[in-house]
Amino acid sequence: MAAHPVEAAEQAADRDDEADDHAHGSYPSLRQPLPRQVLDPLACAGLARDARPSLEARQGSGKPAAIDHRGFPRMPAMSSTFTDYRRISANMPKALDRTASESSVKREVDYYNSHIGDVKSIDDLLADTRLYTFAMKAYGLDDMIYAKAFMKKALTGGLTDANSFANRLSDSRYKDFVAAFDFNTYGDKTTARPEAGKNTVAAYVQQTLESDAGADDEGVRLALYFTRKAPQIKSIFGILADKALGEVVRTALGLPAEVAGSNIDAQAALIGRKLDVASLKDPVALDAFIGRFTAIWDVRNDTTQSPALMLFNPSGPDMDTDLLLKLQNIRLGAL
Template sequence: MSFQPVLPLGGLAGWRFLQRTMPAQQSALNDSPPIARNAEHFRARIGEIATPAELVEDRRLLTVALGAFGLQEDIDNRFFIRRILEEGTARNDALANRLADKRYAVFARAFAFDAPQGPATRAPGFADDIVARFERQSFEVAIGRRDEDMRLALFADRELRALARADSTPRTKWFRVMGTPPLRAVVETALGLPKSFGQQDLDRQLETFRDRSARLFGSPDIAAFADPEVRERVIRQFLLQSEIGRVPATTPGATALALLESAASAGRSGV
């Protein structure tokens, strides 16, 4: 039987419940047969893989590899994935570097099939690192089947933490946010920006992101999100804005009433 996450509530109350129960739920997912079998296969075989062609020909290996980076929907796009991995990221004109979605570049860089010293597949700890990412992403996917906002919140918490600690310029970090669709969705919503905002000039977008982040979260730089309290504020603001966006604006007090009812429900549930 496949893993079924427990998520009795949505919104802020659901987020608090998920934070309390996530270690036990993540462990249950890791032990479920589909996840455990794929993880075991990856650990056993990845050290033998020397080329992108070998990786994409093994569907179970590819399931873990793509799933670890949130790219599981590309499982049948083997030619495309093979090209991403073969070109790598060393050249500026490599396909992964030219794509707007920066997850492909992160994926290609992690496997490093273009590295002069050989791919990362045989490096100590590589298999465990990719499997851990696969398990976490698989949990997020399972949560997303129940509540997509919760999946996005989990993704943002993980990615903002990693990006805040990355050795990149503040400008580059913001462009990573802007170029990672799930992360952008969370930050954009938390900052109260409309969907049409993405049509503006990139430099103007960057300026607006930094400006609003400074006002709402106390800093214009992604590095501030290394602080768990700052990330929590981002996620809470995202969930609150998402709830507001789902409330039918039939009366001037509809939004306030819906949020009061949500808070009352959370209190009755003890979360």
């Protein structure tokens, strides 16, 4: 009889813990910073990041690709979840400015800024579909735009009462939305507050950046989202209440997808053995965690793997997580 998903994952976690205790020089547990080679695959080859000319630059010049020391053409730099995430996150202000300057984004921002001041009630907000849609997207609620009755109930109850509808929802996105448009507390002055004005606009631009990144690679969107939300995570249950956060954590810990459908207390106990939630507030530890997630995500979801990786079938259920990381580093660092 097949083992229960959580039991199987716990057994795998036990094996990982034993390996951590006895294997010197292997990857440390997630409660310790990962080695630089995991955080920066290019470091495996001893290369500076900007020392790798883009494929477009090589092809567009009309010149043959550079020749390596063996006399063979150098392999083109490979795009990956890891490198794309690093490219965006390394200069987030510039990435946000570039997104805000896009004509479609600027058009929606201009409309919002010009009309949000006219909104004096919950009904006013819901009546202007364009404003309402902008606000919902700003707080990552794209999938609930259709549910106006549901959102009206959340807004009507406000946040002052601990037992209000919004406060009883486990997904923090609803509380964030209601906090920005808290008509229950501020009445017709709600939209004059920065929470409903510039803060919502900034959130919309951030969400658009993440959505655009996800159109090319969902792993990049998840990594950016997790990095943004990590400082606010208070418990493992907070992670499990957010589908995207849970996906990142399960991937980084090498847990099978079936675990997501198991008892929530069992999931929390399993994750708690491998992840110190408090460490996510440490930028170094968070960077290490995201480095692990992006490397594993890239191996498991990349359809343009190198022949060596394909031979190992890294997406198979029996592939050791640390081996996935090592193989990924080889692939990304190869020239």
